[in-house]
Amino acid sequence: MSDVMTAAVAALNEKLGGEGFDGTAKFVIEDEGAIVIDADGAREGDDETDVTMTASRDTFESILAGDLDPTAAFMSGRLSVDGDMGMAMKLGSVLA
Numbered sequence: 001m002s003d004v005m006t007a008a009v010a011a012l013n014e015k016l017g018g019e020g021f022d023g024t025a026k027f028v029i030e031d032e033g034a035i036v037i038d039a040d041g042a043r044e045g046d047d048e049t050d051v052t053m054t055a056s057r058d059t060f061e062s063i064l065a066g067d068l069d070p071t072a073a074f075m076s077g078r079l080s081v082d083g084d085m086g087m088a089m090k091l092g093s094v095l096a
Contacts (some may be wrong), residue, residue: 004032004057005044011064012042015095019054023087024049030056037091053085061065070095 009085012035020039026049027035036045053070057079062068070092073079081088083089 002032004029005035008032008035008060008064009042012037015064016041021091021094023084023090024051025053025087025091027060028052028054029060030054032057037082051081051087053079053081053083053091055079059071062087 008029016037018041020041022039024036024038024047026045026047028036029039033044034046035042036047036049037048038047044048045081055073055078059068059073063070063073063079068078070079070087074081074088
C-alpha cells in the first residue's frame with residue numbers, strides 16, 4: 001500500500017471514530033487506488049459498493065482535511081459520484 005493510501009485509510013478510520021459505516025462506499029483516488037468503507041471501517045480494496053466516488057489525490061486530501069466540502073467538490077466537478085447519491089450524502093456528513 002502506498003503512503004498516500006495508508007494515510008487515507010488511517011484518516012478515514014479516524015473520521016469514522018472507530019465506528020463502521022451503515023452502507024458501502026468506495027473512494028477511488030486517481031492514480032493511487034481505491035478505499036472501501038463499510039461496517040468494518042475503511043480499508044484498501046476494490047469491492048463492489050453502493051456508491052463510488054472518484055477524485056484526484058489533492059481533492060481527496062482537501063476533503064479529508066476539512067478544507068473542501070464534499071458537496072462543493074461534487075458541484076464543482078472535482079468529485080464524481082456513481083451509484084446511490086443518498087449513500088454519498090450520508091458519507092459526506094460523516095466526513096464533514
